[in-house]
Amino acid sequence: MTLYLDLNALQSVPAANLNRDDLGSPKQVRYGDALRIRVSSQSWKRPIRHGVEKDLGEKAARTRLVPVKVQQALERAGWPTELAAFAGSQVAVSAGKKGIGLETAGHTSVLLFLPEAAVEELAAVCAEYREALEAAMEKAASAKKGTKPSQTLPPNTIEEILKRRTASISLLGRMLAELPDANVDGAAQVAHAFTTHAAEPQRDYFTAVDDWLGESETGSGHLDTAEFAAGVFYRYGTVNVTDLLKNLEGDVKAARTVLSSFAEHFLMSLPQAKKNSTAPHTLPDLAYLAVREHRPLSLAAAFETPVTADRQGGFSKPSRQALDTYTVNINRLTGDRNRPFHGHTVIDPQETPKGLGTAHESYYTLVEAAVEAAINAADNTVAGVQQ
Structure with a gap:
């Protein structure tokens, strides 16, 4: 039996350009017949990897x-x-x-x-x-x-x-055709993040003043346009805990440390593109973690129908409601039998989601509970196979 730790997050990001295409525009995807802003998995995995390596003190390049x-x-x-x-x-x-x-x-x-x-x-x-x-x-x-x-x-x-x-290589994998024996099947998978609602890039016309222009001179020293976007992003990743243990040669303590670090940095990290001109340093409004047997489960389909803003404006709350509604329905189809753990933490303590498992006070208590459940289940599975 294979164990997975699924990580889901909803995160509101203000004006930013976290991930650009070849023309400098925010990346996009059409989903549910609506254009969304997208952030590639590669751009989010890089800060996650650097965070894990810093935690563990073993850098890879x-x-x-x-x-x-x-x-x-x-x-x-x-x-x-x-x-x-x-x-x-x-x-x-x-x-x-x-x-x-x-x-x-x-x-x-x-x-x-x-x-x-x-x-x-x-x-x-x-x-x-x-x-x-x-x-x-x-x-x-x-x-x-x-x-x-x-x-x-x-x-x-x-x-x-x-x-x-290193632990990050065991986690994220490595492929090298010239040295097939060096290949490592990564235990972690990260999806492209996308907005839960329809969204398009916007253009910013900007100028830079030349500080040494004379008093009689007018105009700017530089002018240009740049694109940015904003929205509420659905983010998803999963770790094959069984494969992680295998890649770490059965070291349960190391697997627990690596998995905890990955989960925390999945929630806390943000791509750094254009950070000096946009400073979009937000955190997820909601995090939902689940331990599953046999296969992982993305909840991206909760947003195949684009979320619409509520009467007061804003996409965050209706996005959380859409995720909860979809999860209630998918849980009805799958049942609880192959899900040893699921839990959440949410920005509004008054919200009581019905489909997201046990409520936790913080990211850290949620991660701790999820990792402990995942490692214990995977370790018991490995022990059972060895016996």
Whole structure:
């Protein structure tokens, strides 16, 4: 049996541009025959990942600059620049059976996702094989142009370092076609957030004053237009707790810590695009967490019919009501049998949702209760299988 922790949130965001398309406009999606503002899962996962890594004190990097970082580490150790650059390139060339492609300026042809500490480990391997690297560089200098470089560093050693995991890699996964054994099936899934109601981008015409214009001169130093949007967003994510335990080699304590950190940062984080000019630092009005067996369940369909503002204006309260109504109905269809836990916390203590489980005072008490239920259920399942 597989256990999931589902995370649902409703969050009102004022004028902002959290996630832009190729033209600089807020991303959009048409759903329920209405245009909505959308925020991609990638843009929200990044601050979540950084928060988890900060909590756990083990940073990972998604980058094409591994050869460059190795070169810099070797230069700090006193290596000549040319030899350090060659050694950095050999890290990519010597990875696995076929190596990883290199492009200009020492960048790898693909993004790597690895612990930041791996750079020092790779530099240490280069130091161990310095004589071989010096000989290989001399040989490469006299080789014909276009000759494929040979592997100088031990491929298995380089691959083992690149395969190392952190908690965030175990949580979010890693895919690398060049090193299939380094692939990790991520335990977390995050959906694109979208407004619960119809919404479209708006244009902002702005100017910047030139402080040194003379008194007789008029006009602005700069003028332009930018797009922004506002709305109440439905956000959803889920963690396969069973897979998380597996990725962490059955370490229940580590799984509890990682899951708690992910859940808290899912609720507390916000993409940082345009933050200096919009400062849209809100928090969810409602959070609903559920532990489910066999499969996760998104409640996005609660907003397939766009929410309309109430008589006083505003989409937050009718969005919360729509989510509760839909959840009551979906609970009737699914029953309680495969849902060991569900609970919520809401901005208005006078509201008493009927379908969102036990009420909690804060995000933190809700997360604590949900994580404990998820870990206990998953741990019992694993123990039962082992017996």
